[in-house]
């Protein structure tokens with residue numbers, strides 16, 4: 001086993017190694033994958049040289065993750081060739097592909113929950129038939145070195161369930177590079193990370209390149225992808241639409257139209273529009289997890305029809321705040337809705353009262369179809385109304401309409417996010433709580449979602465409480481903004497004063 005992983009990552013500003021002349025490490029050509037009548041990947045091809053990063057971009061559902069799964073041997077292609085150092089690996093099972101030198105960082109974290117961080121990494125280090133080697137001191141040393149490299153040195157003995165989001169993602173990175181692969185496939189490493197964390201992850205990925213690995217990178221954070229990659233391939237509906245430098249591809253007409261979309265523009269309404277007693281009133285809220293205080297004296301209010309954004313980085317307490325409102329965590333302080341206290345009400349009763357939370361983690365019924373998931377959301381409505389609501393949502397999210405019969409679990413990451421939001425809207429909530437809805441959505445879908453929210457705002461009496469760290473999304477829609485930092489509200493005001501007063505740290 002090689003110890004190349006022990007190398008310290010090179011400085012981020014190191015120039016890309018000269019790769020133009022080198023033979024391709026990975027050559028993909030004519031790749032096709034069909035699911036029934038759907039062509040998820042159609043005639044995709046590219047070459048990837050050692051020490052090169054290729055970005056793969058495209059709208060939600062365009063086939064990016066499928067390309068990675070085909071290369072990794074997690075799905076079998078219907079046609080096409082995948083050469084690793086000249087050797088055909090298409091159709092091989094994934095453990096053999098891993099052994100041949102390819103590692104995949106999954107779009108969603110999937111740790112073994114009963115094993116510690118260190119044990120998870122050790123397991124990833126071992127060839128499948130050598131589990132007994134887990135006690136080997138060499139393996140232990142190597143696992144620690146990898147953990148150190150990705151920044152998990154301090155949490156080796158923790159269980160994955162107790163880790164913050166970014167650390168879970170670090171663990172996926174660690175597992176993918178454990179066996180020192182020649183090719184690393186990285187699916188949405190930046191989704192849900194703060195800008196500081198994105199910088200850390202970018203440096204790690206640059207480190208892979210600098211030690212000669214070939215990297216295929218997928219992410220909707222276009223800026224960070226462009227800063228990192230040597231070339232970009234853009235996909236749409238499974239097919240290649242543009243290839244070249246990041247700047248060239250971003251200028252491409254089709255890429256602009258189907259992926260990047262336009263800018264998000266809306267305007268806050270003046271506070272005088274909203275008077276009387278607020279619909280939601282949170283006062284002096286304290287929440288503890290054991291000894292750790294997750295919320296400290298938090299107060300906020302939302303008027304009927306108002307759109308309020310809570311801006312805060314990962315770990316600031318947004319989800320805890322929303323969970324308290326939804327009755328999911330115990331708290332001290334007071335939460336009132338429509339003039340009545342929510343204290344001692346069950347989560348189910350709170351939901352029936354019209355507060356619907358779209359959780360950060362998509363809680364879809366994975367084995368049911370898109371349509372069944374939506375209909376479950378609308379089950380308390382009279383049939384005609386439920387049908388009307390579904391038709392309206394199909395208009396907002398056309399992709400869901402064409403996928404009515406698809407099993408939810410097989411939707412792409414972004415498609416699942418749309419379904420989660422749509423299902424919540426099927427419930428016709430009085431107060432819609434959106435927790436990081438932009439996670440994993442393509443820019444053009446953000447724009448669509450943005451328009452959908454704007455239409456909601458103008459055509460229905462719906463009240464929205466939005467939690468985001470993506471301020472480019474959170475600010476334009478908001479009538480009012482709160483900033484949550486380290487368990488406290490530190491700023492409140494209209495969105496147009498945000499930049500000047502609340503800190504450019506978010507912008």
Ligand SMILES: Nc1ncnc2c1ncn2[C@@H]1O[C@H](COP(=O)(O)OP(=O)(O)OP(=O)(O)O)[C@@H](O)[C@H]1O
Nearest residue numbers: 035040060061062063064065066410411412413414
């Ligand atoms: N097992 C399956 N059965 C049917 N359709 C599938 C299956 N797996 C994937 N698909 C469909 O194939 C298309 C491509 O999915 P893929 O996950 O590759 O998209 P993606 O480009 O990674 O999107 P995102 O940016 O949202 O993650 C999607 O429309 C998805 O719904």
Ligand SMILES: [Mg+2]
Nearest residue numbers: 065107412413
């Ligand atoms: Mg994907």
